[in-house]
Each structure stands twice: as structure tokens, then as C-alpha cells.
Amino acid sequence: MFHLTNPVLAAIAGCTLLFVANAQTADRKTAEPGSGRAPAPVHDISGIWQPENWLAGIGPNGAFNMPGDGKHEPPYTAYGLELFKRNKPSNGTTEVGPADENDPSHQCDPQGFPRENLFELRATQIIQNPLETVILYTYGRIFRIVWTDGRELPKDPDPRWFGYSVGKWKDDYTFVVETNGTDERTWLDNAGRPHSDELRVEEVFHRADRDRLEITLTIDDPKVYSKPWMAMNKLPMKLMPATFDIPEMMCSPTELAECNRRHAAKGGHAPARPK
């Protein structure tokens, strides 16, 4: 009769662990030693993600890395500056009172892209299949499709609120998305930064480990800005449980009108009407 001795068992267990470990490192990123973090899966950013600092995704005064605080201002062209002056935001260095602002999103127009990333970025679900990556946002319950079937961006697209997006894997853990064709009526951020029909946005989704996704977003619009500028730099998002029930957050025209009716009568928010 063959008996497994303790040393034999230990050897088998050790080899098994070594095999499993090797198999995992073949398709998973090795976590930093001592980090206590689980490795990231390869070519996978799916899951429900929320800013690590819950409120870090709100962006009340403009793009996270270019807030309208008097210390940061993107590199406007002359035309860009002219467009910026036409916008009358209720936040940032050029903020005006409720009766004078003309923020299109305050009429419940879609925020559009990239403002959906730069204002009210909350719990965000990402779903992947071989042809597309779908991004589901909390604010407005908006979704975006990022095509991964190899197609190019359209050459002369009809503008859309959220434009056209294509994505490619730069490496095992970095997914890069390019977007064009966004609607010029939308603002880039809460501080009223404008864009033209030549806007091109690059989003980089880097999965640092299993539980952390970093998002970087760069604005490139040669009509409006003299050089590309970074609006978001590695904003950390944490992986939420798969059972996380994403709250609802909508811009409802009737609720907005009711808020305005009650508050505007006393000098509060502007009535819900086009400016």
C-alpha cells in the first residue's frame, strides 16, 4: 500500500500552489509586494466603480485638474476665449447669479461628453464584450458605447451629445478610448469651458489592481485650446460589490421647474427656460 507521508503531501501542495501561482501571473498583473492588493485581471475593466473618495467625482468648480479657481485656466486660443466669455456658468471664476447663468444642463439638457465624466461622476458600471465596452453612469442614467471591434472614428460625424467612441488596449491593463463628434452646445465642465466640433478626447482607463481603476482624460481641441490639456489625472475609482445597487440621480424637468418656481420667486434659481 502506498502511503502519502507528510513531506510528500507538502511537496504536492507546494507544487500545486506554484502551478496555480504561475498560471495566475500569466494572465494577471502582479500586485506590488506588501501592498495587500489583489492583482488585476488582463484586458478587463468591467465592474461597478465609484470614486475612492466618494465626492471626488463631483467637480463643482470645473474639471478636476483644471478647476475654475483663479489658479488654473486652460490655454485658450483667441476664439476659445471668445467662446468662454459667452458661457455664463454658475460656478468657477466667472460665475454669475442664477438669473444670469446660461448653463444648458440647468435646463436638463444632457451634459454630454466629456462633462459626464467631469461633473457628477459617481458610481459607474462598465460592461465588456468582444465588440464593445458599455459605460453606465449614475447621473442621468446615461450610457455610452465604446466600440472595440476595430472600427475607426467617423471622419465627418453628425454631432451627438456623447459623440462617437472607439477603444483599444494599450497593454494588458490600460484601455484607451478616443472620442470625437461631440455636440458643440455642451460645456466641458461646470466652469463653462467650451469646445468646438474639432474636440477630440482621450480617456485612459488603467486598472492598477483588481480593486482600483484610474481614469485620465485629456482635451484636444485646436480651435479652442492652443495645446492639449489634462482635465482628469488618474482619478482613482474603487471596485464596488457586484450587488451594489446604483442610486438614481436624474435631471427631471418637472422637478427642476418646481424647485425654480418655489425658489426663483424669491430671487433663487432661474426659471427653467432657454437663455
Add this chain to the structure above:
Amino acid sequence: MKLRLRTTCALAFSLAFAPAVLLAHHGSALYDTSKRITVQAVVTDWLWANPHCLLEFDVKDDKGNSVHWNAEVSNPQDMTAQGWSRKMFKPGDQVTLTLIPAKNGEPIGRIVEVVLNGKTYAGFGSARPPASGSTPPENSKQ
């Protein structure tokens, strides 16, 4: 007096260091953010809505006349995270409100804090992770 001073200092501290993000949808141009007022009020209505929830209430002025006010907080999602709810106020509730008043002197404001039935609820300017959504309803668990 000491209590009031402590409260004022605590409020000033919390407002100075709290993230401004709950002032998200609308800027502060309407309000005199350097001021705080505290009033005893009687609730007349509570609107649980986007982009901002609104509390309607009556306050007695110095001459004993009733003045109707309303004041806003953030959206339902953020206020739920702060422990507020759609049914927390009913007409007739007596509350103590600390408000950021409007620059133009009209009886409107932003709620910094409300005391209801002996419990204090933080309004604008407080940060707490959202409780809502983190625990799915039992029937949605997979």
C-alpha cells in the same frame, strides 16, 4: 453663550474644511457665504426633488410676524447619505435651522444644519459615503 460660541466655531471649522462638492449644481453667487443665521421655524412643506431638496417653513420675525422662508439642501442621493429622507419632515414640525442667507435679504437660504426632534442633521458641506445603494434590497441579491 459658551455653547453658541462652540457651535459657531464648530460650524466655521466644518465649513472651512468640508469639501465644497455638495454645493454642486448651483454656485454660491446667490448666498452670503460669510454669514450664518439660526432660526426657530415651523415646517410647512418638504420637497424631495432634484436638483435640490427644498424645505418650506415659517419664522417669526422680531415683531412677532410670521415670515415664510424656503431653504435648499443637495439632491436626494446626497441627502440620503446624510441620513435625511423623503418623509423626515411633515407640516407643523418645529425645527431649529442654521442657514446661509441670501445676499439680497430675501427669506431664502441654504441649510447648514437642522435640529429635528432633538437630532441634528448636517446639510450642505458635509461629506459621508452614500449609504443608499451600498446594500441592495434583499430581493435583488444574487
